[in-house]
Amino acid sequence: MKTDGYPETAFSKRSRMLVTALICMALLFLGAPAIYSQEDIVKLVEDKSAELKDKEETLKKEEERLLILKKDVEDKINKYGQLLGQLEFTLKKVEQIQDARMLAVAKLYEGMSPEEAASKLTALDEETAVQIMLRMKSKKSGAIIALFEPKKAAQMTKQMARLQIGK
Numbered sequence: 001m002k003t004d005g006y007p008e009t010a011f012s013k014r015s016r017m018l019v020t021a022l023i024c025m026a027l028l029f030l031g032a033p034a035i036y037s038q039e040d041i042v043k044l045v046e047d048k049s050a051e052l053k054d055k056e057e058t059l060k061k062e063e064e065r066l067l068i069l070k071k072d073v074e075d076k077i078n079k080y081g082q083l084l085g086q087l088e089f090t091l092k093k094v095e096q097i098q099d100a101r102m103l104a105v106a107k108l109y110e111g112m113s114p115e116e117a118a119s120k121l122t123a124l125d126e127e128t129a130v131q132i133m134l135r136m137k138s139k140k141s142g143a144i145i146a147l148f149e150p151k152k153a154a155q156m157t158k159q160m161a162r163l164q165i166g167k
Contacts, residue, residue, distance in 0.1 A: 106135035118147035130159040
């Protein structure tokens with residue numbers, strides 16, 4: 001608000017003059033050495049006032065720069081958060097598709113005789129065979145494991161137990 005007709009600033013000319021006058025009076029009353037003339041004191045106060053104004057402007061510019069940087073960082077965080085959400089959604093879809101496909105393969109193996117399924121599963125890599133067997137009915141997978149060599153059956157059972165616990 002304007003109360004004295006001057007534009008409102010942190011250090012208006014009138015305010016600086018008042019501060020200067022108060023400092024001069026304080027120095028006179030406190031017995032400041034007479035080696036400084038009133039003009040020197042006024043000049044000193046004006047210099048300090050100008051220095052403070054420069055520092056204030058520098059701080060305002062720095063604050064504006066930091067606000068711009070903050071907004072930029074917040075925008076990037078939001079952007080990357082959205083991308084992360086999209087990636088998680090896509091990953092879940094891929095996992096669902098893979099699970100559905102593996103379930104279909106398991107049903108295919110369930111339709112085979114235990115002997116035929118056992119011979120085909122032993123030809124697969126262990127991880128894939130375990131994934132298929134985990135999706136089969138336990139009675140059918142048990143009949144198939146019974147046809148494996150004991151060492152292979154033990155390995156497959158360990159893998160199945162490990163993966164079953166992880167779910």
